[in-house]
Structure formats: structure tokens, C-alpha cells
Amino acid sequence: MAITQINPNSFQASIAVDWKNKQALVVDDFYSFRSNVKEMLRSFGLMHIDEAGSGDDAIAKIAQKKYHVILCDYNLGDGKDGQQVLEEARYQGYVDHSTIYIMITAENTINMVMGALEYEPDDYLIKPFPKGVLERKLRDWVLKKEDLKGIEKALKEEDYGKVVALCDALIDGNPKNLAQFLKIKGESLIKKGDYPGAAAFYEKLLTMGNLPWALLGLGKIRFIIGEYDGAEAIFNNIIGQNEKIVTAYDWLAKVYEKKGDLAAAQEILQRAVSISPKAILRQKTLGDIAYRNMDLTVAEKSLREVVKQGKNSVFKRPSDYTSLAKLLTDKDNQEEGLKVLQDAGREFSDNREARLQISAAEIVALKKMKRGTEAQKIMEKVLKISSQSSERLLTDTELELAKALILMGDENGGNAVIKRLIQNNHEDQALMAGVQAVFKELNMEDKGQEMIAALRDEVIVINNQGVKFVREGNLRGALELFDKITEQLPDNKVINANAVHALILYMKQRGSEPELLKKVKEYLERIQGIDPSYKDLKILANNYVELVRGGIRT
Amino acid sequence: MSDNPGFIDILASTLHDTKNSLGLLFNTLTNVIERCQKRDDSLSREFNLLQYEIKRLNHNMIRLLALYKAERSQFTVNIDYHSVSECIEDVAMQSEPILCSKGIEIETDCSGTLFWAFDRGLICEILDNVLNNASRYTKDKVRVSAREEDNYLIFRVEDNGPGYPDSMILSSGGSSLRKKAIDFRTGSTTLGLYFAELSAEYHVNKGRKGSICITNGGNLGGGIFKLSLP
Numbered sequence: 001m002a003i004t005q006i007n008p009n010s011f012q013a014s015i016a017v018d019w020k021n022k023q024a025l026v027v028d029d030f031y032s033f034r035s036n037v038k039e040m041l042r043s044f045g046l047m048h049i050d051e052a053g054s055g056d057d058a059i060a061k062i063a064q065k066k067y068h069v070i071l072c073d074y075n076l077g078d079g080k081d082g083q084q085v086l087e088e089a090r091y092q093g094y095v096d097h098s099t100i101y102i103m104i105t106a107e108n109t110i111n112m113v114m115g116a117l118e119y120e121p122d123d124y125l126i127k128p129f130p131k132g133v134l135e136r137k138l139r140d141w142v143l144k145k146e147d148l149k150g151i152e153k154a155l156k157e158e159d160y161g162k163v164v165a166l167c168d169a170l171i172d173g174n175p176k177n178l179a180q181f182l183k184i185k186g187e188s189l190i191k192k193g194d195y196p197g198a199a200a201f202y203e204k205l206l207t208m209g210n211l212p213w214a215l216l217g218l219g220k221i222r223f224i225i226g227e228y229d230g231a232e233a234i235f236n237n238i239i240g241q242n243e244k245i246v247t248a249y250d251w252l253a254k255v256y257e258k259k260g261d262l263a264a265a266q267e268i269l270q271r272a273v274s275i276s277p278k279a280i281l282r283q284k285t286l287g288d289i290a291y292r293n294m295d296l297t298v299a300e301k302s303l304r305e306v307v308k309q310g311k312n313s314v315f316k317r318p319s320d321y322t323s324l325a326k327l328l329t330d331k332d333n334q335e336e337g338l339k340v341l342q343d344a345g346r347e348f349s350d351n352r353e354a355r356l357q358i359s360a361a362e363i364v365a366l367k368k369m370k371r372g373t374e375a376q377k378i379m380e381k382v383l384k385i386s387s388q389s390s391e392r393l394l395t396d397t398e399l400e401l402a403k404a405l406i407l408m409g410d411e412n413g414g415n416a417v418i419k420r421l422i423q424n425n426h427e428d429q430a431l432m433a434g435v436q437a438v439f440k441e442l443n444m445e446d447k448g449q450e451m452i453a454a455l456r457d458e459v460i461v462i463n464n465q466g467v468k469f470v471r472e473g474n475l476r477g478a479l480e481l482f483d484k485i486t487e488q489l490p491d492n493k494v495i496n497a498n499a500v501h502a503l504i505l506y507m508k509q510r511g512s513e514p515e516l517l518k519k520v521k522e523y524l525e526r527i528q529g530i531d532p533s534y535k536d537l538k539i540l541a542n543n544y545v546e547l548v549r550g551g552i553r554t
Numbered sequence: 555m556s557d558n559p560g561f562i563d564i565l566a567s568t569l570h571d572t573k574n575s576l577g578l579l580f581n582t583l584t585n586v587i588e589r590c591q592k593r594d595d596s597l598s599r600e601f602n603l604l605q606y607e608i609k610r611l612n613h614n615m616i617r618l619l620a621l622y623k624a625e626r627s628q629f630t631v632n633i634d635y636h637s638v639s640e641c642i643e644d645v646a647m648q649s650e651p652i653l654c655s656k657g658i659e660i661e662t663d664c665s666g667t668l669f670w671a672f673d674r675g676l677i678c679e680i681l682d683n684v685l686n687n688a689s690r691y692t693k694d695k696v697r698v699s700a701r702e703e704d705n706y707l708i709f710r711v712e713d714n715g716p717g718y719p720d721s722m723i724l725s726s727g728g729s730s731l732r733k734k735a736i737d738f739r740t741g742s743t744t745l746g747l748y749f750a751e752l753s754a755e756y757h758v759n760k761g762r763k764g765s766i767c768i769t770n771g772g773n774l775g776g777g778i779f780k781l782s783l784p
Binding site for chain 2: 126128129130131132133174176177178179182205208209210211212213241242243244
């Protein structure tokens with residue numbers, strides 16, 4: 001075992017960092033603080049240092065240039081705060097895990113700042129800090145990030161097998177940030193879908209120490225494979241050991257939701273929100289669940305918080321406003337509900353989808369207030385906006401528009417939209433629940449049930465026939481059938497995917513044909529357009545590429 | 555039930571505020587020292603004394619707050635998997651200016667391949683406190699080491715001073731510090747050791763608990779502070 005003699009400056013001299021070629025950004029609303037920090041950075045040898053005085057300014061700079069280091073104050077006055085800058089930068093892909101993002105806070109806000117739901121900074125620094133602390137922190141992170149380069153690339157390519165291999169190689173070398181690689185490895189095993197492997201990995205780690213994140217990993221796996229009781233016990237165990245780990249609360253709420261215990265889900269989310277209130281996504285979930293529980297007081301409080309926090313956030317959505325407006329209307333506070341929607345109209349003035357969603361909600365509210373003439377005017381505007389472009393709308397937006405149509409007396413028009421939605425998304429449980437809710441609101445619950453059941457059955461029967469042909473090896477029959485259905489239901493991703501599957505099998509047996517390859521390409525593009533994250537899309541696309549590479553009629 | 559905060563809560567929030575002020579004071583002082591070093595060395599002794607005392611006060615605040623939280627069952631440990639050598643070197647580096655100014659040599663001893671699951675912040679806080687103490691009582695040497703023994707991680711802080719007084723000797727498995735009375739006569743509240751013991755005991759792994767032990771002797775012949783974590 002080595003004995004190190006410590007003498008002055010030995011640490012500083014131990015590892016050299018190439019500061020000269022690092023790009024840094026300092027974000028703070030106070031000029032004096034910015035120049036103070038810049039002075040510190042210069043003294044380490046950094047030469048390229050930019051500064052930003054507001055969140056918007058920071059985002060604009062981050063979007064244009066790749067920074068190695070971002071030092072951002074949490075409190076930036078009016079506008080975006082430091083957490084919102086981080087969320088937007090990561091969400092938009094301006095900043096990846098190779099960037100060092102350090103959040104600077106005052107001591108009295110640190111608790112508020114920590115516990116963000118999805119996007120956490122690499123580190124926190126509490127104001128004021130001596131130069132030595134900043135230098136050491138930055139040097140440690142530069143070295144850590146150096147190791148992460150290859151992993152980062154593989155993560156971007158979603159090549160989780162490679163991520164695991166890279167982590168294994170690094171872990172063998174006993175790096176100082178071993179825990180970081182262990183964490184990435186566990187998460188990648190889960191993303192790869194290797195649940196037994198991931199579970200075994202976490203269990204082995206837990207024999208070495210009582211690590212909350214390893215427990216969290218195990219709990220997630222139990223949740224994914226549907227073992228909700230096991231997951232619940234694990235998440236409760238984590239909270240029992242450290243009640244500040246808010247992520248465990250979020251997962252526990254998911255478990256309760258799956259188990260159908262919405263009251264418990266709401267209670268646990270309320271606890272999480274009281275520990276860490278500044279997390280817009282958590283507030284959204286709480287608002288949604290409390291609304292479903294008909295706890296309008298809690299729902300209102302959360303939804304108001306969502307709208308407030310959303311003002312400067314990349315997670316701002318028109319549905320935040322329409323949900324709050326709907327709740328206010330339910331509570332007979334229609335005037336304010338309408339005001340919220342008008343606010344929303346201003347916030348999203350340049351977004352077609354959002355304008356349609358908001359207008360649909362306005363029509364519903366005005367209709368309830370018996371202000372039919374105004375509702376009619378907005379309906380006309382809606383028809384105009386939607387005819388201006390053929391760009392695909394979200395299914396939720398279409399559903400809201402259909403509801404508005406029916407309310408305004410165009411029952412045939414509304415029903416046609418809903419019919420198409422059901423046929424094209426017969427497997428989307430959440431949408432079906434939404435359709436049912438709409439019919440319930442319109443006091444047409446039975447009709448809704450009937451319509452969903454009949455249309456869904458129709459699609460399921462015909463799709464199953466195609467799948468059966470494939471299974472029996474009657475590929476020619478399957479191709480003919482899918483030719484017909486894809487024409488009838490061009491926007492149903494499941495049908496398109498099954499058609500691609502049949503075509504690929506056919507060509508694997510009989511060799512490629514240009515005509516069929518063209519069809520595969522068209523269907524794949526449709527799926528990409530409907531749902532870019534569709535689960536089988538990547539595998540099917542790879543198969544297609546292989547076929548094309550394999551040449552025609554080999 | 556009244557909504558008014560009790561005296562204890564007011565005390566706790568004042569402690570918190572005081573701790574923050576001290577932290578600010580310490581950081582500002584460190585910046586001042588950095589600047590002064592370039593110009594004049596003559597003040598460094600006084601500065602180091604200031605730093606030492608501020609640190610002591612800050613440690614006291616942190617401990618009192620921790621005990622307050624423990625009383626309310628709000629004390630939590632943040633366990634992660636850490637490089638033990640990095641942790642030790644960090645602590646040594648922090649204390650180095652103060653020790654150096656008093657002509658005390660500090661030595662660390664730990665394998666770079668040793669990793670363990672523990673609350674780094676808490677453990678560093680304990681070691682930092684013990685080192686700060688040692689800077690006052692040792693002759694001219696301090697040694698911080700860590701190794702694995704019988705499935706426990708053992709930290710040792712040893713010095714070549716006169717050692718701990720008999721009243722403070724604490725063998726592992728012996729009586730708990732919490733039962734020892736506060737000695738107002740000597741001014742020693744043993745608060746630091748109490749905090750160390752509490753923090754160690756919050757490290758639980760498969761039914762085994764952490765502990766501390768205070769003896770004299772060892773390689774350097776002075777005091778030995780030993781911290782064991784499961």
C-alpha cells in the first residue's frame with residue numbers, strides 16, 4: 001500500500017488540464033458576480049469565456065456554441081431560472097452529458113433547487129466560493145467527462161450493448177468516479193431490455209453496500225415487468241431510509257396508479273411536491289391525478305403552479321392551460337377559465353396545434369356559459385386554421401376539435417373525426433379512455449361505448465386475419481390482405497408495421513423486389529410520421545436496410 | 555395545537571442561519587488569504603487561527619443541526635459508492651493549510667482500488683473535525699488511513715501528541731458516548747464525538763452498524779480515532 005507524503009501544492013500539480021482550449025459560459029444576472037467568476041476562470045488559464053445576463057441570453061448562446069463548462073446561477077431575476085435553462089438546453093439537445101453544468105445557488109435556496117425530476121446539473125456550488133474550490137471541482141469534472149466521451153456517443157446512438165461494454169472496461173480500471181459508470185451500466189441494461197441481467201447487477205451491488213440508486217433500479221425493473229407489490233416494497237424501503245429521495249415518490253405514485261389506487265398516488269405526490277415544489281412535470285402529474293380523484297382543490301393548486309412554472313419552461317404545453325380552464329369551468333368559475341384560455345392564446349400565438357387546442361377549449365367554455373355566438377365565431381376561426389395546413393395533428397387535439405364540432409351541432413362531422421381516430425389508433429388505451437370521457441361529457445356515454453367497441457373489433461378482426469396468414473406461412477395471402485387494409489387505414493401504425501413485417505418475411509424467402517421495397521419504405525415513413533418512437537420501428541427499419549443492402553433477387 | 559413554532563424550532567432555524575453566515579465568512583476569509591499570500595506572509599498565522607476557529611464554530615453548528623434532526627427523526631444519510639482514497643485526500647487537502655502553518659506533517663495511506671458505500675459528506679465532516687482537533691493537540695505529525703478489515707471499512711486518524719485523556723477513551727462495543735455526561739468543568743461537550751458516533755450508527759448494512767473507537771498508542775504513539783463502517 002502506497003504512502004503519499006503530502007506537501008504544499010502537490011494536488012494542484014498532480015493532474016494538468018488543458019484549460020486553454022475549453023469554452024466556458026458564465027450565467028448570472030449580476031455583472032459584478034460574472035466578472036468575479038470570469039476572473040477566477042482566467043486565473044486557471046481559461047481563455048474562451050462568454051457571459052450571459054439572463055436565461056434567454058444563456059439559451060441563445062448555448063444554442064450556437066458547444067461549451068465545455070457552464071456555470072449558471074439558479075436565480076436569474078425575471079424570466080428563466082437556472083434549472084429552466086438546464087432543462088431547455090438538455091431537452092433541445094444543445095447540451096449533452098459531456099458538458100459540465102454547475103448550478104450556483106445561495107445556501108437558503110439549495111433545498112428548493114435540488115430534487116428536479118428529470119434534469120439534474122452535474123454539481124452545485126454554494127455562493128460565495130473560494131477560487132480553490134471552483135478549480136478543484138472543475139478539474140474533477142473535466143477528468144470525469146473525459147472518460148465519458150465514448151459512452152456519450154454510444155448513448156446517443158442508443159447502442160446500449162456498447163455502452164455496457166464500455167462501462168465494463170472502465171469499471172475494471174477502478175476510476176475515481178466508479179459509481180457513475182455503475183449507474184450508467186445499470187440504466188443501460190434496463191434500456192436494452194435485459195431485465196434479468198440488470199436485476200442481477202443491482203443485486204450484486206447491494207451486497208456491497210446499501211445504495212439507494214441500486215434499490216431504485218431494482219424497483220424500476222419490478223415495475224416494468226409488472227411486479228407492482230415488489231416495486232412498492234422497494235420504493236417504500238428507499239423512502240424509509242432517506243425521505244428526501246423524491247424520485248422514489250414519483251415511482252411509487254406510478255405503482256399506485258397501475259394498481260388503481262389513485263388516492264394513494266395523489267397522497268405520495270403531494271408529499272413529494274412539499275419536499276421539492278419546483279418540478280413542473282411532477283406538478284402536472286399531481287394535477288392530473290387529483291383531477292381524476294375529483295379533489296378539485298389540490299388539482300387547482302397544482303395546475304396553477306404548472307401554468308406559473310411553465311411560463312419560462314420548455315415543458316410549457318397548451319394542455320396546462322386547457323386543463324386548468326376545464327377545472328375552473330367545472331368549479332363554476334367560467335370567467336376565470338376563459339381568461340386562462342385567452343392567456344394561453346397569447347403564450348402560444350405562433351403555434352398552430354396549440355391554437356386549435358385552446359380554441360376548442362374556448363368553444364366548450366363559451367357553450368357552457370351560453371355564449372353561442374362567440375363560440376360560433378371561434379369555430380369559424382378553428383375551421384380556417386385547420387384548413388390552412390395538412391400537417392398531422394396530435395390525436396388529443398383532434399379529439400377536442402371533434403368535441404367542439406359536436407357541441408356546435410355538427411354531430412356528423414365530429415363523429416367522423418372520432419371514427420377515424422378509433423380506427424387508426426385501436427390499440428391506444430389512453431385515447432380510447434379519452435374518447436369515452438368526451439362522449440360522457442356530451443351525455444352520449446352508451447353511444448360512445450358502442451362506437452368504440454364496434455370499430456375496434458372491426459380493425460382487430462381484420463388485422464388478426466393478416467397476422468394469422470403470416471403465421472401459417474401464407475405470405476402471399478397476407479400481402480394481399482394488408483394491401484387492402486393499409487389503403488383503408490393509412491394512419492394506423494400497427495397495421496402499417498404488420499404490413500412491413502409481412503413484406504420483409506416474404507422478401508427474405510423469395511428475394512427482394514423493387515416494387516415491394518418501395519411499399520416497405522412508404523409504410524415505414526408513415527409510421528415515422530405517426531409515431532417516431534413506435535417500439536418496432538427501429539427493428540423494422542434495420543431489416544429494410546439489410547434487404548436493400550442485400551441487393552435485389554439474390 | 556398552536557401553529558406557533560416552538561423555541562427549539564426557532565433555535566434550529568437560527569443555527570441554520572448562523573451556519574450559513576459562518577460558511578460565508580470562511581469562504582470570504584479563504585479568498586482574502588489567497589490574495590494576501592501574494593503580498594505579505596506576516597499575517598498568515600493570525601489568519602490561520604481565524605480559519606481554525608471559524609471552522610470549529612461551523613462544525614459545532616452542523617453537529618447541533620444534525621442532532622436536532624436526529625431528535626425529530628429527520629436525520630438521513632446519503633449513501634453512494636465512493637473512492638475511499640479520494641475522500642481521504644480531499645479531507646487532507648482541506649486541512650493542509652492550517653496544519654502546514656503549524657509545521658505539522660500530514661500523511662495519507664489508502665489503496666486507490668478501495669471503494670465503499672457511505673455518506674461522503676458526513677464522513678468527510680467527521681474526519682475534517684478530527685483533523686482540526688489534531689492540529690491543536692499533535693506534536694508534528696498526523697496520519698489518515700483507511701483499509702478494509704473483516705468486511706468493515708476502517709478509517710484511522712493517528713497523531714504523535716500526548717493522546718486522548720482517559721475520560722475520553724472509548725472502546726468499540728463499550729459504553730455509548732450518549733450516556734457520558736457533559737463535562738462543564740473542562741468545557742468539553744464531546745459533541746464532536748457524539749456526532750461522529752451518531753453518524754456512524756446511521757450507516758447500516760445488512761443488520762450491521764457503524765461505530766467509533768478512541769484509543770491511544772498505534773504507529774505514532776499519540777491519539778487514535780477509529781471509525782468503522784459496515
